[in-house]
Amino acid sequence: MxxxxxxxxxxxxxxxxxxxxxxxxxxxxxxxxxxxxxxxxxxxxxxxxxxxxxxxxxxxxxxxxxxxxxxxxxxxxxxxxxxxxxxxxxxxxxxxxxxxxxxxxxxxxxxxxxxxxxxxxxxxxxxxxxxxxxxxxxxxxxxxxxxxxxxxxxxxxxxxxxxxxxxxxxxxxxxxxxxxxxxxxxxxxxxxxxxxxxxxxxxxxxxxxxxxxxxxxxxxxxxxxxxxxxxxxxxxxxxxxxxxxxxxxxxxxxxxxxxxxxxxxxxxxxxxxxxxxxxxxxxxxxxxxxxxxxxxxxxxxxxxxxxxxxxxxxxxxxxxxxxxYGAFGSVSRIRYEVIVEGTADEVPREDSEWREYEFRGKPGDPRRWPRQFAPYHLRLDWMMWFAALSPAYAGSWFGAMVERLLENDRDTLRLLRRSPFPPDSPPRHIRARLFRYRYTTWDELRETGACWERTYVREYLPPTRLAGVAQRS
Structure with missing residues (x-):
């Protein structure tokens, strides 16, 4: 034919x-x-x-x-x-x-x-x-x-x-x-x-x-x-x-x-x-x-x-x-990011040393410039963006991620850019906080070298530790 x-x-x-x-x-x-x-x-x-x-x-x-x-x-x-x-x-x-x-x-x-x-x-x-x-x-x-x-x-x-x-x-x-x-x-x-x-x-x-x-x-x-x-x-x-x-x-x-x-x-x-x-x-x-x-x-x-x-x-x-198919039927006007932090303190306090986990692709450190990853797909980073839009998007997996971080789980840490804790010393507590991010202006970029400016919004997850771990006084 x-x-x-x-x-x-x-x-x-x-x-x-x-x-x-x-x-x-x-x-x-x-x-x-x-x-x-x-x-x-x-x-x-x-x-x-x-x-x-x-x-x-x-x-x-x-x-x-x-x-x-x-x-x-x-x-x-x-x-x-x-x-x-x-x-x-x-x-x-x-x-x-x-x-x-x-x-x-x-x-x-x-x-x-x-x-x-x-x-x-x-x-x-x-x-x-x-x-x-x-x-x-x-x-x-x-x-x-x-x-x-x-x-x-x-x-x-x-x-x-x-x-x-x-x-x-x-x-x-x-x-x-x-x-x-x-x-x-x-x-x-x-x-x-x-x-x-x-x-x-x-x-x-x-x-x-x-x-x-x-x-x-x-x-x-x-x-x-x-x-x-x-x-x-x-x-x-x-x-x-x-x-x-x-x-x-x-x-x-x-x-x-x-x-x-x-x-x-x-x-x-x-x-x-x-x-x-x-x-x-x-x-x-x-x-x-x-x-x-x-x-x-x-x-x-x-x-x-x-x-x-x-x-x-x-x-x-x-x-x-x-x-x-379809994409971006709606567009967010404000960018929020969930920032995950850990501390080695037995009793978490606001003045404790909270160390930030760095993800590979999603914004974190305001001075760190975004990188090109596509067509490679950073699945966890994408879902963290959804988690910032609403906790409902994170309900099925966020708690499990925090648990793995508290264990210093090797496979989970491999998804991240950097963990602030050594492999043999996992954090005692993990917390998550919500920040508003915006791009800096040309003047701010020249002055600070930061591409982002971020402002604390509210607590996303209170300090959490592994269940069954005794807290020493």
């Missing part, structure tokens, strides 16, 4: 596949390096406890069959290894069916991780990676031309990512309609990057222009993805430029990068395809069947996207095959 194939997008497929495989590597490395403290056997939200109360059909995962920290680590590093092989192009050296199986492996492994990840894996880019990764299984290798229907479904994902985000903004916070959200966003975003301070201090008219351009890119440009070339390529290229601007302005894990990879699949890149044999009938039938399934599953996400009660980042099936 000639209409089934799009040989002109052979190079686009190649770039898309290598980019997606690289993001899989990042995701698996993130999981392997952080899981023990977050959801391991002694983690803050242990996987064994979760699978005991959650049926398999609600959250399909290999870890329903067996869980140990060693097995989880093996799955994560295996996923990293397979993904690295895909980056290197191993799928191009295999028969078509074997290449499809190879692409299926990281999807199955990462699905198993996400479905037991609980709060730590509740971000929209987790489902986005799974939805895109599932389609990649059916995109083919050097034995076949890229299937038109799969390329169309990739554009359908990109459309939902951008258009859904645009709609949630227009329906949500009034500052998006007034073009004023960027007066606050760069300062209050979850994890600022090294250039965020400078973005915040851009002239306000430029901020208005940025918001207006964002509305155009998210609400008008996505429609052009389904128009003939070169309009579709131009639309995708504009989205790529917008995403690169967002990469510079903050740390959003791999959300921007996977959107860029998706957009590249819609760009007709130059390059002559190699000689391609005829497309096998079984492959055509399988691709069309999967496409029909995904179109059917798109009903609920499309309905949600058009609803006045639109929700962000929701999966409508346990396999995360078709999801709804």
């Amino acid at each position: 000639n209409w089934f194939n799009a040989p002109d997008f052979w190079m686009s497929r190649l770039v898309f596949q290598r980019g997606l495989a690289a993001l899989y590597v990042v995701a698996f490395v993130t999981a392997a390096l952080q899981f023990r403290a977050l959801m391991g056997e002694r983690g803050m939200l242990p996987v064994p406890r979760f699978v005991e109360r959650t049926p398999f059909k609600r959250a399909p995962s290999l870890f329903h069959l067996h869980y140990s920290d060693r097995f989880f680590a093996a799955c994560a590093w295996a996923g990293c290894g397979v993904s690295a092989a895909l980056v290197a192009g191993l799928d191009s050296q295999l028969p078509l069916w074997a290449a499809m199986v190879l692409w299926l492996v990281p999807w199955l492994l990462y699905l198993s991780i996400v479905n037991v990840g609980q709060t730590w894996y509740g971000f929209g880019w987790e489902s986005l990676l799974l939805e895109v990764g599932f389609l990649a299984v059916f995109l083919g290798n050097d034995e076949v031309a890229p299937p038109v229907v799969v390329l169309f479904l990739l554009r359908w994902i990109l459309f939902r990512v951008e258009f859904g985000a645009g709609l949630i903004k227009m329906r949500g916070d009034a500052c998006w309609r007034k073009l004023t959200c960027l007066d606050f966003h760069h300062e209050t975003q979850p994890m600022p990057g090294p250039l965020s301070w400078f973005f915040h201090h851009l002239p306000r008219p430029l901020h208005r222009a940025e918001v207006a351009a964002n509305h155009v890119t998210q609400l008008a440009v996505p429609v052009l993805l389904f128009t003939p070339q070169p309009a579709a390529t131009a639309a995708a290229a504009l989205m790529i430029l917008t995403q690169l601007w967002l990469v510079l302005s903050g740390n959003f894990s791999w959300l921007n990068w996977i959107t860029i990879v998706l957009a590249l699949s819609a760009v007709r890149l130059p390059g002559d395809p190699p000689p391609l044999p005829g497309t096998p009938l079984w492959y055509e039938v399988l691709v069309l069947a999967v496409a029909a399934l995904l179109v059917g599953l798109s009903y609920q996400p499309a309905r949600n996207m058009l609803s006045r009660r639109q929700v962000m980042n929701r999966s409508f099936d346990p396999l995360h095959l078709v999801n709804t």
